[in-house]
Amino acid sequence: MTKKGQLIVVSGPSGVGKGTVLGQYLASRERIAYSISATTRNPRPGEQNGVQYFFLSREEFEQTVQNGGMLEYASYNGNYYGTPKAPVEQQREQGNDVVLEIEVQGALQVKKSCPDALLIFIAPPSFEELRSRLTGRQTEDEKTVENRLNIARQELKCAGEYDYIIINDTIEQAVERLNQIISANRYNKNNMKEFLDEVNQNA
Amino acid sequence: MTKKGQLIVVSGPSGVGKGTVLGQYLASRERIAYSISATTRNPRPGEQNGVQYFFLSREEFEQTVQNGGMLEYASYNGNYYGTPKAPVEQQREQGNDVVLEIEVQGALQVKKSCPDALLIFIAPPSFEELRSRLTGRQTEDEKTVENRLNIARQELKCAGEYDYIIINDTIEQAVERLNQIISANRYNKNNMKEFLDEVNQNA
Numbered sequence: 001m002t003k004k005g006q007l008i009v010v011s012g013p014s015g016v017g018k019g020t021v022l023g024q025y026l027a028s029r030e031r032i033a034y035s036i037s038a039t040t041r042n043p044r045p046g047e048q049n050g051v052q053y054f055f056l057s058r059e060e061f062e063q064t065v066q067n068g069g070m071l072e073y074a075s076y077n078g079n080y081y082g083t084p085k086a087p088v089e090q091q092r093e094q095g096n097d098v099v100l101e102i103e104v105q106g107a108l109q110v111k112k113s114c115p116d117a118l119l120i121f122i123a124p125p126s127f128e129e130l131r132s133r134l135t136g137r138q139t140e141d142e143k144t145v146e147n148r149l150n151i152a153r154q155e156l157k158c159a160g161e162y163d164y165i166i167i168n169d170t171i172e173q174a175v176e177r178l179n180q181i182i183s184a185n186r187y188n189k190n191n192m193k194e195f196l197d198e199v200n201q202n203a
Numbered sequence: 204m205t206k207k208g209q210l211i212v213v214s215g216p217s218g219v220g221k222g223t224v225l226g227q228y229l230a231s232r233e234r235i236a237y238s239i240s241a242t243t244r245n246p247r248p249g250e251q252n253g254v255q256y257f258f259l260s261r262e263e264f265e266q267t268v269q270n271g272g273m274l275e276y277a278s279y280n281g282n283y284y285g286t287p288k289a290p291v292e293q294q295r296e297q298g299n300d301v302v303l304e305i306e307v308q309g310a311l312q313v314k315k316s317c318p319d320a321l322l323i324f325i326a327p328p329s330f331e332e333l334r335s336r337l338t339g340r341q342t343e344d345e346k347t348v349e350n351r352l353n354i355a356r357q358e359l360k361c362a363g364e365y366d367y368i369i370i371n372d373t374i375e376q377a378v379e380r381l382n383q384i385i386s387a388n389r390y391n392k393n394n395m396k397e398f399l400d401e402v403n404q405n406a
Binding site (some may be wrong): 001043054123126127156158159162163164166167177180181183184185187188189192193196199200 | 212284330331359360362363365366367368369370380383384386387388391392395398399401402403
């Protein structure tokens with residue numbers, strides 16, 4: 001029997017570099033899938049259904065929620081965003097791990113409905129460092145930066161709800177830590193139930 | 204300020220190969236100490252105080268227990284065996300991890316008194332494999348093997364009390380898993396309290 005893949009939730013403030021860390025980690029391993037979110041916002045030029053997002057109508061989205069088909073969802077700027085449950089479960093049943101890169105509120109919903117999910121928070125070395133990274137981008141005006149920092153403040157306050165916290169000092173270290181955490185979690189007693197059952201039956 | 208070292212407890216049945224796994228792991232890393240147990244049994248020829256064991260008199264041992272100076276202790280064959288607390292704490296304060304290789308009952312005592320301890324159980328791939336490893340040694344008679352297997356049965360039933368379970372399929376894999384588990388545990392939210400406090404104050 002194939003061992004069910006792990007459900008891995010990764011969050012972190014905007015500007016912390018979680019996209020880069022996750023990208024490098026995913027590229028380095030096999031048998032892992034990146035969950036594609038669903039949204040009701042309109043596709044931007046070049047975006048394809050099932051690639052960047054699953055694009056759903058408001059009715060479709062709400063129907064899926066009502067049928068229990070979303071692992072988590074939230075509303076931003078008048079649009080829904082969520083994680084469809086079916087593809088995640090399908091991958092896990094095949095023994096593949098699945099990564100959800102989602103916001104803090106969604107992560108806490110997943111923690112409630114899937115207690116076996118592994119929650120990892122990627123944090124900046126300090127709040128000042130995050131400010132400097134966001135300012136350094138120079139692609140965003142001061143008001144946008146302040147807005148992002150305010151959201152980051154709220155997010156960092158929830159970091160203690162996650163199982164693990166990775167400080168992104170350097171990309172290489174953060175990728176290595178992510179790998180260690182996800183690898184080690186396979187041997188957590190909660191993921192060794194089959195073995196324990198077998199041992200207790202035969203011993 | 205130096206971050207306090209981790210307290211790592213490793214148990215596993217006789218014959219599972221935990222000595223080999225631990226030995227290879229310890230040789231591969233720095234800033235880790237192997238805790239030396241105390242005992243009231245007499246030193247065997249060649250054994251030195253403070254190397255294989257701290258050799259204590261019955262009175263010294265009982266006095267230490269009464270003063271709360273043992274992390275855990277138990278009695279086997281009429282002799283006490285235990286883990287003196289002071290050297291463990293000293294190493295941890297210096298930022299070094301400390302490994303205790305102890306029996307299941309002692310491990311469960313440590314879990315109670317030190318909830319931040321990381322408990323790792325090393326298990327055989329199967330009970331039959333353990334039997335074959337013990338029989339294969341050919342240094343022990345049938346009665347000793349049966350006795351060890353009976354103890355192993357009891358120990359395996361406690362594996363679910365540990366945080367992590369490593370199946371020792373091959374030494375190399377087991378050493379790698381041990382390394383991943385101990386490395387990852389540094390980023391467990393329970394070991395990130397200082398960071399979380401700081402972030403919450405400054406955010």
